[in-house]
Amino acid sequence: MRKLLWLGVGFAVGYVVGARGGRKAYDDLVATAQKIKDHPTVQEVAGVVQEQANRIIDESKRRLA
Numbered sequence: 485m486r487k488l489l490w491l492g493v494g495f496a497v498g499y500v501v502g503a504r505g506g507r508k509a510y511d512d513l514v515a516t517a518q519k520i521k522d523h524p525t526v527q528e529v530a531g532v533v534q535e536q537a538n539r540i541i542d543e544s545k546r547r548l549a
Contacts, residue, residue, distance in 0.1 A: 502510070520526060
């Protein structure tokens with residue numbers, strides 16, 4: 485129950501801070517996130533992680549078959 489209370493408090497604080505930040509702050513945050521997502525290093529790491537995940541899934545399927 486205590487964890488649920490803290491979760492509610494966290495949501496409330498996030499809402500208030502977000503509401504005070506306004507649309508400009510939100511747009512800035514989205515633009516920054518998009519720049520990070522489109523960065524070549526991030527794209528490379530995402531590709532490597534995807535390949536590893538696919539390999540693990542394929543190995544698991546073979547073991548279960």
